[in-house]
Amino acid sequence: MTLTGESFIGRERARSTTTFRAVEAASGRTLEPPFHEANALLVDRAAELAWSAFQSYRESETQQRAQFLESIAEQIMALEEELLARVAVESSLPRARLTAERARTVNQLRLFAQELRLGGWRRVRVDPALPRRIPLARPDLRQYQVAIGPVAVFGASNFPLAFSVAGGDTAAALAAGCPVIVKGHPAHPGTSELIARAITAAANAIGMPAGVFSLLQGASHALGAALVSHPRVKAVAFTGSRSGGLALMRIASQRPEPIPVYAEMSSINPVVLLPDALVQGAETLAERFVESVTLGTGQFCTNPGLLIAMNSPALDRFVSATAAAMERVSASVMLTADIAQAYAAGVERLQQHPQVSVVGRGCDTPGLVGGRAALFAVDANTMLAHAEITEEVFGPSSVLVRCTDVSQFLKVLQHLEGQLTATLHFAQTDTDLARSVLEVLEGKAGRLIANSWPTGVEVSHAMIHGGPYPATSDGRSTSVGTLALERFLRPVCYQDFPEALLPQPLRDEIFASLPHRYDGEYRSP
């Protein structure tokens, strides 16, 4: 089936008078077809349709909603080569990565389906009536979590499948019972259209209301602003730049009815190298670090953009080995020309910085719009005094902060902003120092990693992909893993209602079959 370039307003398609084009990053060649830029009128139609769908979708049977998610996964797999070919040309990402990302995307949908069937997501709490309590009787109180309303999801450029139209935010919101309106990322509109087709087919197959899903195509900021401003939209999920996330936070907080924004924005993912870990394996650490920092041309939210270590001969060995390993890595095409330019500018800025030295560069590849790896070094006092040195450079670049002693080293850690991840490399003999480091890092990051690397995010129950500001707009949440569902729920308490008027999950025979709390006691059937 050919692409039409239209937006999806529930089951209908919509065009407009303005269009934009997808571009093959590697060649700069524009791709067919033109895509219609959605406008405020379409935002309004999608939002009203989502609101109308919300009234029935939030009450849909858990089983039916689980089937919907699984059907989306099936429909995505059924797109087969058409999907893989389009996303490859739009993203310039290699086939093996895209196949893996597709697997992650469909497994994510299936995990949320499984989570729904486990039933604990309702978080039911029942406090039975105590009619004879003195001085006052206690009413029957039953609490559960309900869907918050239509959710605006902003697709990310760097995961055109797993963090885009049918990515983690969409899966979590749909699982929670919230209709989703996606603002597609303009770097991969063809991919977005194909995935929207899969979601719409699944919605039709399972008999979901029309407005449960819409896709608005567009390259303008005005489109995103109109979506976040719409009164029917009750939450926002975003993955992207700090400036983009801050803009959405501002719009959301200034609405007549402010709404929550879950923006995953920027993180430099510090990697802390403790002394004996370096002594025991500087060369291996260097190789693994270069693999992690250059993976996917460094275009991961969890890319290790900062190394922190104390000066030692072992650290010098690490630096030499890193420089040597980096030289062997060829530059590769980045997701878009804009990203490649921003990366080049960021690297140039560090290169020209009088107090920053270049200690490693990747190998250049002529002709490619390329992300050429870079490692810089700076002493701790300079890092502490110059915030611009540790600003995120999106791509395969990292900065090593050299500390003179433990006290300076801990000071550097305390100085860090909020992060998605923080990684610690330590030997057995570093354990005491590791403990002090962890005390600081737990307050800084959503995920702490031992003797490994931050790239690679498991989609599971215990994963946290989030962290204190500015890593995200809301450190109390995660955008990966089943806990992500809770972002789109709110609690409601029913007092003294008869069975006939209680929502299904709060009725005697139903809640007893779910994980729940009864008079405070935790019960797992």
Add this chain to the structure above:
Amino acid sequence: MTLTGESFIGRERARSTTTFRAVEAASGRTLEPPFHEANALLVDRAAELAWSAFQSYRESETQQRAQFLESIAEQIMALEEELLARVAVESSLPRARLTAERARTVNQLRLFAQELRLGGWRRVRVDPALPRRIPLARPDLRQYQVAIGPVAVFGASNFPLAFSVAGGDTAAALAAGCPVIVKGHPAHPGTSELIARAITAAANAIGMPAGVFSLLQGASHALGAALVSHPRVKAVAFTGSRSGGLALMRIASQRPEPIPVYAEMSSINPVVLLPDALVQGAETLAERFVESVTLGTGQFCTNPGLLIAMNSPALDRFVSATAAAMERVSASVMLTADIAQAYAAGVERLQQHPQVSVVGRGCDTPGLVGGRAALFAVDANTMLAHAEITEEVFGPSSVLVRCTDVSQFLKVLQHLEGQLTATLHFAQTDTDLARSVLEVLEGKAGRLIANSWPTGVEVSHAMIHGGPYPATSDGRSTSVGTLALERFLRPVCYQDFPEALLPQPLRDEIFASLPHRYDGEYRSP
């Protein structure tokens, strides 16, 4: 012990050059001693001390923290007559109410202690390593919830014990592992000082770090603004007016590091009277309604400020009976002269409104700064067109919205803003209509009440005292009940750490003894 009028900065006391006075609302008489107005310097000292205490307090043993909460409860009871006498004169609330409120306050502290001991509040999730998984091994992932940081608590005027210095917000934040800085309400500074003394005594007895609690006395907005702006403060809890809550939300969102604000602001708590409930018991409903709307001179967040019903002879009976019952209720002193004036102005505004009619007034009591009850009536179309008619009037006032038919009735319900509570009175024969009403109301309120009244909030596991904006700033939370603890937590994931470096709750032998999820499965030991 006499009152000193000082603020509490951890274990130290602080004075300043500016003072303010407590006032006996009934007489207008100023009370001894003068209270020192805390300034930005004291905010900074309290916040730095809280930050320093946070480093050890967040890691304190659950058992020790539970004892701390219980010790606060004991110390409050030990204040005996000194406390009751002072709060009575400062608040003008009757003794029986204050004794009950004190019981609620100490029971609340004890409930959080019990919640800590149950252990589920950590919300531990463990996904064990799958080293042989194809294509990629899964690491060991362990998630739990950690304290967010120092919390600023704003005491409310209407519950000088249960929503003030040692109220629900303080209890929840301390339980979560967060130091608390209270900005005391200037309407009851003596009560605040006594309670702060109790908390400080408990902190000393249990060996808590000095900065775990501070009390800043003051009447100025600048003090609150300085507190919410301070970089060491990581969350805000507030109960009060909509304008006050909005001001704090604005300050918090404009900080370099935005922080969550849990503001419980305004709610008119609609009470929906279905036709057959009125037919069967108009007179009893009227009596109970008047009791609820005048309880505590109407100074409850859950006061029933709106009645919604369809025109019928039974509704006319309800109106007559309400008018008669209201006439028998004497006006009583309100919390402060400001509140009494605002109430009088609000009632006057409705009385003068050309499309609003007065259907009942309480009995005036000469000489008292009094809250005289009032019931107004308006037709549904007028209510839909005039937002000012349903603005909260804090005190014993309510507006009856008369609807002509079911469709108009549902339109009125859909028109409502977010509420703390929504109450439904129905007979068995109203069940079908009740179901349609509940579908609308679930999206509007945090607590739904069947055939009872909204005043009276149980402190338990299943309670929700919260609701969509503008009832609160964050409808995903509650300020009463054990779920309130989660407002001050954030999740962290540990990847691949050895036992020796894992936090206690994530170690094998510990997590197995707590309610937790293992590879997704719910387990309750």
